[in-house]
Amino acid sequence: MTNTSPERTSLERAARLDAADELAHFRDRFVPIGDPGVVAYLDGNSLGRPLRSTAQRLQELVGQEWGARLIRSWEEGWLTLPERLGDELGSVALGAAPGQVIVADSTSVCLYKVLRAAIGLRPGRDEVVTDTSNFPTDRFIVESVAGELGLTVRWIESDPWSGVAPAEVAAVLSERTAVVVLSHVDYRSAAIADLAAITGLVHDRGGLVVWDLCHSVGSIPVALDTAGADFAVGCSYKFLNAGPGAPAFLYASSRHHHEFGQPITGWMGAADTFGMEAHYRPAPGIRRALSGTPPVLGMVGVAEGVALLAEAGILRVRAKAVALGRWVIDLADAWLAPLGCAVASPREDDLRAGHVTLRHPHADRLARRLIEDGVLIDFRGPDGIRIGLSPLTTSYTEVWHAMDRLRGLATS
Known part of the structure; x- marks a missing residue:
């Protein structure tokens, strides 16, 4: 248990923490919340807040690049946006050298692409491994692809509150494991x-790994190249603040590019995009992962979010996320534990990412009342209230008021 003295959980302490926060000034870079009834926005791990610069950049794009330059803008920069933006994202947030990340599609489509490609790199192996607590999209696509290809899904019976452990992965690996x-x-x-560690274990048995980074990117440092990762996917509308439905990204290690065969072979991934050839020839490198026309408008939010993260620095963002998490845990221990709330997220800083989940027998009712009371959070079944902590937009005072509201509701 943490120190839960009154001083440690006071509003005055929240104000001191905000005054010492070296990232506090970044809050002014976001569009103000237009609803005066919102007390706290703690759902940035589902949908980040919009940047002022995104709105400005969209106006410029519509007025100049689209409105004035018209179709000429494709040759003047739009066509190479997926790779250029991918390189920036890889450098700022993913620990990936140039030429391995591309911005495209949705997370679901990117996952389908890399999973099919990875299975193709391991012919003769007939098992795909995932865990029972994985995000539904991941599980659904694994089952779908396995069904398409006649493969078997091996399930890790994981505990979502502690995460998948290397030993659990090792227990299901065999010479039959493809991905x-x-x-x-x-x-x-x-x-x-x-x-x-998990990537190393899978490689030792001859398999490949696909990582879902949706709740990692922009929140915690990721070192894909250093870890020897094979493939990864993720979204941009959470901690990168790129906007609802903004395009996702796909990482494919350069060592797999010469054999990388993704299944949705659209014209943008062809070697000669405008050659209109009779048959598909993949483009060299990561561009072969593209399918259709790049969503230029959606990429504006990604570009602005990545630029802001580069300015703030992923290590400073991570440090504040850790501190905000500790603050939530301190308040929960002092105020909510006696009222039936339990901290479900890891208490160890190095094991906890950018949100804290509290469990309560009546979490669904409390979550609804919290939202009605102006505290925007997520309910995650069966009994979790998820407190999202976006370091560039979330203040300690905001968290204090949110937790105080939750305390009042849990008491009533």
Whole structure:
């Protein structure tokens, strides 16, 4: 248990923490919340807040690049946006050298692409591994692809509150394992999986790994190249603040590019995009992962979010996320534990990512009342209230008021 003295959980302490916060000034870079009834926005791990610069950049794009330059803008920069933006994202947030990340599609489509490609790199192996607590999209796509190809799904019976452990992965691996699909950060508890250790275990048995980074990117440092990762996917509308439905990203290690065969072979991934050839020839490198026309408008939010993260620095963002998490845990221990709430996320800083989940027998009712009371959070079944902590927009005072509201509701 943490120190829960009154001073440690006071509003005055929240104000001191905000005054010392070296990232506090970034809050002014976001569009103000237009609803005066919102007390706290703690759902940025589902949908980040919009940047002022995104709105400005969209106006410029519509007025100049689209409105004035018209179709000429494709040759003047739009066509190479997926790779250029992918390189920036890889450098700022993913620990990936240039030429391995591309921005495209949705997370679901990217996952389908890399999973099919990874299975193709391991012919003769007939098992795909994932865990029972993985995000639904991941599980659904694993089952779908396995069904398409006549493969068997091996399930890890994981505990979402502690995350997938290397020993659990090792227990299901065999010479039949083609690919393992896991989330780096659990979407319910924020438990962080040991990406490097698990990747090494899978490689030792001859398999490949696909990592889902949706709750990692922009929140915690990721070192894909250093860990020897094979493939990864993720979204941009959470901690990168790129906007609802903004395009996702796909990582494919350069060592797999010469054999990388993704299944949705659209014209943008062809070697000669405008050659209109009779048959598909894949483009060299990561561009072969593209399918259709890049969503230029959606990429504006990604570009602005990545630029802001580069300015703030992923290590400073991570440090504040850790401190905000400790603050939530301190308040929960002092105020909510006696009222039936339990901290479900890891208490160890190095095992917890960018949110804290509290469990309560009546969490669904409390979550609804919290939202009605102006505290925007997520309910995650069966009994979790997820407190999202976006370091560039969330203040300690905001968290204090949110937890105080929750205390009042839990008491009533």
